[in-house]
Amino acid sequence: MNININTLAGGAVAEQIKNELQRIADNVLDPNTSAVANRTLTIKLTIKPDKDRQSAAVDTQVTASLASREGVPSRFVFDYDNQGNGVVAELLTQQDRNQMMMNNAGAVVDGTGAAPEGLKNVVNGVFR
Structure with missing residues (x-):
């Protein structure tokens, strides 16, 4: 396999990962959120092959699931x-x-x- 996540979609996927990791870091450091709650980073590749099965359109989504703010x-x-x-x-x-x-x-x-x-x-x- 010759897929490099750093160059996938012209580097856009790596940039999205970096942005979402920054959101996670900000959320972990936010005193209004739980210090021990899990945060997740999800990279989703949706692959839709062409009829000839020789190529496929790929849509990539990078999302973060953050800890919610605690109630006041x-x-x-x-x-x-x-x-x-x-x-x-x-x-x-x-x-x-x-x-x-x-x-x-x-x-x-x-x-x-x-x-x-x-x-x-x-x-x-x-x-x-």
Whole structure:
């Protein structure tokens, strides 16, 4: 056999391998992916012979299978606004959305970070 992968398709296959290996290296070094997940490099040659069986058209594909990025945890809360429309907000604490807290500015806010509407005074820990 006189097939050299470095010169196959005028060197285009070797270039594709190099590019996909670079993608794999970047993925391995990405701190948002699993360090130990498998990555694969696939070289696929599709060979379609002519009717006379003397030559064939060859299509080459080089693909990489990468580790997916790990999920980033968060929480949403769902409720209705004053007009009855459904709304969503990110829960800023891992607590109940009705749990009050103080923000960095010292203001009292609910679990979504919003100031409680219509509640201005706190008496014995209860908004009035």
